Amino acid sequence: MELQQLVDRIAAEVTPGGEVADYIPALARIDPHAFGLAVATLDGEVFGAGDHLTPFSIQSISKAFMLALALHSDDDVWARVGREPSGSPFNSLVQLESEQGIPRNPFINAGALVVTDHLGLGAADRLLAFLRAESGNASVGVDPEVAKSELDHSDRNRALAHFMASYGNMRNSVDVVLHEYVRQCSIAMSCADLARATLFLARHGVRNDGTRLLTVSGAKRVNAVMLTCGTYDAAGQFAYRVGLPGKSGVGGGIIAVVPGKCAICVWSPALDARGNSVAGLDALDRFTTLTGWSVF
């Protein structure tokens, strides 16, 4: 089946279910039934269906790109964050005490805060520049309303950052880290933009302009952490149903990578209890089942 027919068929068949995230009030206003799907092939061609050109809040999808940016220069960040699945919700505090302020992995909020701190002041602007270049869309930007709403409701993330600071695992002030973190999460992009921006992970580290962001093993490692930790306490279920490295966000987006073939982004805002898009998971499940493409 041609990719365009495939994405059209999936968009016609999925049924959104679940609830939109409301702990960030600006996200609660989004239409829960929106659905978009885009597949970008290695040459940069994009096949899209539904609301694939509508920008949405990328939220924790930003964490995959931030990890890649942190690993671009060296592996030092691994001294500050682990790479084991947590089995806990994305905003959990529970393991931080027993693990001496070293978060389990870079994709739970605690770990992402460490990665952002590692990149330091200007981290969100670096991410924006990268995402604009890779998507080819210079208008990609931070949604100021979502950023403010998230900053106004950031007690939990602030607590995580302070707790890690008490163990000496924060270099910058908590205010600086929170500022960068809410900006990175509040970037708005469409499925088409994100699918293109994810292609470097399908190309074993090579960006759309032919330069390298990551070594072959660096890209393998980001993909591996996405597979094992990218959907939090649902990573086992995601590997079982989808069989690809993936990263979700509470805005309802999920990116997924078929190494050597394509990058996918799906968006539908209604979430399951673990903060993953219900229709997004369904669509990716159908995609890998219909194509037979997976890392297994």
Ligand code: GLN
């Ligand atoms: N910005 C959100 C938060 O920090 C990201 C969470 C997510 O997308 N899972 O709570």
